[in-house]
Amino acid sequence: MAIMKFAPQALKNLFLKPVTTTYPAEPYVYPERSRGHIEISIDDCISCGMCVRACPCGTLSVDRAKGTWSIDRMDCIACGFCVEKCPKKCLTMVPGYQTPGGDKKTEVFQKSPEVMAAEEAKRKEAAEKAKAAAAAKAAAAAAAKAEGQETPAQ
Amino acid sequence: MGKRSVIPYGPQHPVLPEPVHIDLVVEDERVVEAIPSIGFIHRGLESLVDRRDFNQMTYVAERTCGICSFQHGMGYCEAVEHIMGVEVPDRAKFLRTLWAETSRMHSHLLWLGLLADGFGFENLFYQCWRVREKVLDIQEMTAGGRLIFSVNKVGGVLKDVTDDQLKFILATMDEVEAELKVIKETFFEDYSVKSRLVGVGVLTAEQINALGAVGPFARASGVNVDMRKLGYAAYPHIDFEPITSNDGDCYARCYVRMMEVFQSIDIIRQVIAKMPAEKDLAVAVKGNPDGEYFMRVEQPRGEAFYYVKGNGTPNLERMRIRTPTFANIPGLCEMLKNTELADIGLLILTIDPCISCTER
Amino acid sequence: MAEVINPQNILEEISVSDLLRRALELKKAGFRFSQAHAVYNSKDNKYELSYSFSDYSTYQLHSLRVVVDLDTVVPSITEIIPAAVFYENEMKELFGVKIEMISADLQNKLYRIEVDTPFGPKKEEA
Numbered sequence: 001m002a003i004m005k006f007a008p009q010a011l012k013n014l015f016l017k018p019v020t021t022t023y024p025a026e027p028y029v030y031p032e033r034s035r036g037h038i039e040i041s042i043d044d045c046i047s048c049g050m051c052v053r054a055c056p057c058g059t060l061s062v063d064r065a066k067g068t069w070s071i072d073r074m075d076c077i078a079c080g081f082c083v084e085k086c087p088k089k090c091l092t093m094v095p096g097y098q099t100p101g102g103d104k105k106t107e108v109f110q111k112s113p114e115v116m117a118a119e120e121a122k123r124k125e126a127a128e129k130a131k132a133a134a135a136a137k138a139a140a141a142a143a144a145k146a147e148g149q150e151t152p153a154q
Numbered sequence: 155m156g157k158r159s160v161i162p163y164g165p166q167h168p169v170l171p172e173p174v175h176i177d178l179v180v181e182d183e184r185v186v187e188a189i190p191s192i193g194f195i196h197r198g199l200e201s202l203v204d205r206r207d208f209n210q211m212t213y214v215a216e217r218t219c220g221i222c223s224f225q226h227g228m229g230y231c232e233a234v235e236h237i238m239g240v241e242v243p244d245r246a247k248f249l250r251t252l253w254a255e256t257s258r259m260h261s262h263l264l265w266l267g268l269l270a271d272g273f274g275f276e277n278l279f280y281q282c283w284r285v286r287e288k289v290l291d292i293q294e295m296t297a298g299g300r301l302i303f304s305v306n307k308v309g310g311v312l313k314d315v316t317d318d319q320l321k322f323i324l325a326t327m328d329e330v331e332a333e334l335k336v337i338k339e340t341f342f343e344d345y346s347v348k349s350r351l352v353g354v355g356v357l358t359a360e361q362i363n364a365l366g367a368v369g370p371f372a373r374a375s376g377v378n379v380d381m382r383k384l385g386y387a388a389y390p391h392i393d394f395e396p397i398t399s400n401d402g403d404c405y406a407r408c409y410v411r412m413m414e415v416f417q418s419i420d421i422i423r424q425v426i427a428k429m430p431a432e433k434d435l436a437v438a439v440k441g442n443p444d445g446e447y448f449m450r451v452e453q454p455r456g457e458a459f460y461y462v463k464g465n466g467t468p469n470l471e472r473m474r475i476r477t478p479t480f481a482n483i484p485g486l487c488e489m490l491k492n493t494e495l496a497d498i499g500l501l502i503l504t505i506d507p508c509i510s511c512t513e514r
Numbered sequence: 515m516a517e518v519i520n521p522q523n524i525l526e527e528i529s530v531s532d533l534l535r536r537a538l539e540l541k542k543a544g545f546r547f548s549q550a551h552a553v554y555n556s557k558d559n560k561y562e563l564s565y566s567f568s569d570y571s572t573y574q575l576h577s578l579r580v581v582v583d584l585d586t587v588v589p590s591i592t593e594i595i596p597a598a599v600f601y602e603n604e605m606k607e608l609f610g611v612k613i614e615m616i617s618a619d620l621q622n623k624l625y626r627i628e629v630d631t632p633f634g635p636k637k638e639e640a
Contacts, residue, residue, distance in 0.1 A: 077213070366597045459549050
């Protein structure tokens with residue numbers, strides 16, 4: 001009888017375990033690749049700003065002087081473009097979705113003082129090197145100039 | 155002649171989850187004319203081209219629609235690749251085909267469920283969505299998102315599908331096929347389903363041709379059109395024939411979509427069998443797009459149209475997406491003429507409307 | 515191996531006065547109307563309108579390209595192809611292309627937007 005086509009399946013469904021789960025009580029196991037949210041190992045970050053330029057929704061910002069990396073989780077669409085673009089691979093996409101909330105707030109990651117100090121030292125060293133190079137160049141130029149002046153006098 | 159009156163239908167309606175508004179001119183219980191109006195959810199995604207570069211636009215294009223998101227991203231990327239003359243690695247092409255077909259499967263299963271819900275067969279509705287959940291699990295496992303994939307990029311794909319995952323997909327396909335056979339029999343032979351679908355909203359092939367309808371909606375009226383035959387992605391390597399029906403009624407549209415789910419299972423099996431072994435996923439893309447291209451891809455709902463025009467800067471000059479529903483709305487209005495008022499919800503559903511992506 | 519039908523897309527540049535004639539010819543030749551869109555070319559300060567037709571059996575895509583100045587009046591093709599009504603309203607509303615005689619002119623009320631012609635030429639700030 002055509003009218004009873006679905007009846008066996010419907011009866012079977014009555015005695016099957018439900019396919020749904022009681023979610024908050026029974027936590028969901030996300031697959032490994034699930035694009036939940038972005039995490040950063042901030043001490044590896046070189047504050048290059050590639051992620052800021054890549055982000056399609058402009059949710060990231062980087063402050064090089066303060067050594068911070070910040071994200072507005074509510075604006076993030078979890079596309080993973082910043083993860084792909086990061087040259088140091090310090091950004092990772094991890095499972096676990098952003099929880100709903102009443103207000104938007106920016107999450108700020110601060111580099112540790114040791115890393116900041118190391119960076120500062122490096123920068124100083126580079127600056128000194130540059131200074132020394134500039135001084136050497138200036139000296140060489142002056143010497144060349146002096147030589148140049150000497151030549152016509154001869 | 156009975157008394158004429160106008161009934162505003164939508165944009166919010168219990169059986170119709172899409173915000174389309176239709177003014178129905180009715181004569182007693184019979185619809186004489188239908189005047190559609192859209193525009194409740196225009197988001198202006200196309201205007202983002204002057205603020206986002208062409209790589210970022212991939213993610214914007216993808217978010218045009220929640221259901222066929224992968225195919226939007228793929229269509230956009232293929233258009234840009236054509237302009238820039240980039241040849242995508244073979245494995246990336248096959249992976250694109252794989253994901254395109256899983257998204258077709260879940261879209262059709264969603265529609266079949268909604269159809270069952272539309273004519274009041276709740277049990278069948280849940281059954282369809284239960285099967286769909288397995289397809290969504292594949293997508294979440296391989297791409298990281300249940301619906302929004304974000305695996306496309308200009309020049310290839312971002313993620314590989316491992317051999318274990320391919321095995322899992324094959325096993326899931328067997329399960330899905332077994333469960334679908336029960337559903338298929340119910341859809342095709344159940345008395346209550348037939349009484350609501352057979353002979354309702356008939357459109358002939360000539361009408362389809364005049365109105366420019368696309369996709370399963372057109373194929374149900376005997377028009378053999380399937381953009382996958384254009385041979386984008388890995389479709390040249392896949393053996394398939396478009397599924398058509400000659401009846402042109404709601405039952406035929408249900409038939410075409412149901413059989414397309416089985417066809418997708420077959421295509422996925424072929425893709426996995428023919429998957430190239432080399433692991434190249436993407437080629438590096440240098441420079442900016444300069445030129446224009448018209449790209450057409452077959453989405454679950456029909457032919458989608460991408461027009462991309464670049465001017466040699468990172469920002470494109472114009473990106474235009476014409477979604478299948480945009481082309482099907484004239485057909486819908488023609489179909490609604492001379493039908494019973496009680497069938498309207500079901501009839502609108504049978505074009506598989508996606509108004510959000512229509513307005514972009 | 516499946517057969518691939520992929521004919522080269524045809525792009526035909528025509529003048530505004532030829533638009534209706536060519537659209538009618540294509541319709542008579544059995545083409546279906548596929549889509550229409552506008553592009554605002556900021557370099558030349560012109561609109562480029564494309565009307566695409568395609569064939570169901572050969573998959574041939576035939577596009578008509580009309581390049582017009584900002585204030586040129588373009589005739590509507592909705593008399594020939596009723597399905598073009600939303601496309602033309604969209605061009606008119608988003609770009610400000612002057613299209614006349616649309617069979618159902620929605621008077622720039624297709625989309626509920628706040629800005630006039632957001633895709634069209636940028637207004638000079640006074």
